Amino acid sequence: MLAYDPMSNPLNRIEWMFGFLECVHIVSFGIGVGSIALVDFRLLKLGLTNRPARQIIKDTFLWTLAGLTFAITSGLLLFSTDPQRYAANPSFRFKMITLIVATIYHFTIHRKIANSDTGSAASGASAIFSLASWVAIIFGGLFYAFT
Amino acid sequence: MDLETIAHAIRNTDLFTAVRQSELFYPIVLSTHLTCIALFGGMIFATNLRLMDFSFTSFPAGQMIRTLRPWKHFGLLLMVTCGILLFGSKADAYVPNTYFRLKLFLLSMLAAHAFVFRDVYHNTGALDAAEKMPGRAKLAAAISTVLWVSVACAGRWIAYWDSPKAIF
Numbered sequence: 001m002l003a004y005d006p007m008s009n010p011l012n013r014i015e016w017m018f019g020f021l022e023c024v025h026i027v028s029f030g031i032g033v034g035s036i037a038l039v040d041f042r043l044l045k046l047g048l049t050n051r052p053a054r055q056i057i058k059d060t061f062l063w064t065l066a067g068l069t070f071a072i073t074s075g076l077l078l079f080s081t082d083p084q085r086y087a088a089n090p091s092f093r094f095k096m097i098t099l100i101v102a103t104i105y106h107f108t109i110h111r112k113i114a115n116s117d118t119g120s121a122a123s124g125a126s127a128i129f130s131l132a133s134w135v136a137i138i139f140g141g142l143f144y145a146f147t
Numbered sequence: 148m149d150l151e152t153i154a155h156a157i158r159n160t161d162l163f164t165a166v167r168q169s170e171l172f173y174p175i176v177l178s179t180h181l182t183c184i185a186l187f188g189g190m191i192f193a194t195n196l197r198l199m200d201f202s203f204t205s206f207p208a209g210q211m212i213r214t215l216r217p218w219k220h221f222g223l224l225l226m227v228t229c230g231i232l233l234f235g236s237k238a239d240a241y242v243p244n245t246y247f248r249l250k251l252f253l254l255s256m257l258a259a260h261a262f263v264f265r266d267v268y269h270n271t272g273a274l275d276a277a278e279k280m281p282g283r284a285k286l287a288a289a290i291s292t293v294l295w296v297s298v299a300c301a302g303r304w305i306a307y308w309d310s311p312k313a314i315f
Binding site: 016019022023026027029030031033034035037038041046047048049050051055059060062063134135138139141142143145146 | 170173174175177178181182184185186187188189190192193196202203204205206210211214215218296299300303304306307
């Protein structure tokens with residue numbers, strides 16, 4: 001194992017920095033995941049049903065991208081404050097695997113399904129998988145603090 | 148009875164003692180509280196973007212407000228329920244916490260916001276009929292965004308408040 005002294009990280013020398021990064025993380029995942037959830041709600045016919053799903057994925061694209069970019073960047077900075085502890089935690093590992101799967105899924109399969117939404121069962125299943133994986137990521141992030 | 152006594156009485160009720168002592172229940176409630184930020188906070192954010200003409204411009208604004216309203220109400224109810232469970236289980240620690248008080252103040256500002264701008268949110272037909280988004284609707288959306296982001300940050304900062312008593 002590489003020796004790493006968290007105190008060599010300048011982020012750990014500023015008292016308010018960790019809390020500040022957490023706030024950025026929370027607000028930006030709210031925007032990123034929230035904008036994906038709007039697409040999912042549409043695919044499940046639960047909201048915004050007066051426009052096709054492809055319109056919603058188009059309208060939310062920039063906000064999804066910006067939200068996830070800020071969430072992941074702040075997340076990497078938070079990770080850097082104590083990488084060995086995070087990496088060894090089972091909740092954190094679960095969160096990372098689910099995050100990679102959910103992000104790739106969103107920008108590939110989910111996007112394709114939303115763009116050609118026919119209101120089929122496949123659209124609904126895709127939305128449920130998307131919602132479930134993002135909620136699991138949030139739970140993984142919280143459970144990290146309790147395990 | 149002072150606030151401290153009341154806070155202890157709340158904390159020591161059977162319900163809140165059970166929440167505090169359960170290893171799983173507390174993190175589940177906290178995770179649900181955070182999930183609500185994403186699902187329903189996201190809806191508030193999207194509506195505000197629409198009212199500010201930043202996004203979703205193909206949706207009539209009033210229609211967007213109307214179709215998302217039941218979900219926002221459900222989300223707020225779930226979020227407040229989780230919040231009360233979290234607060235109650237550690238009421239004695241929350242009551243003196245400056246950031247918790249700030250969060251309550253910001254939430255009361257949001258209640259005032261809903262009251263002051265009720266003409267915007269409850270007259271959705273006028274929003275759809277308007278040729279240009281009224282300045283008042285844009286203002287309401289901007290204030291709402293700032294207040295909700297502040298609520299989220301104040302909530303996070305509750306964890307960083309040091310009790311003056313703890314020093315001694």
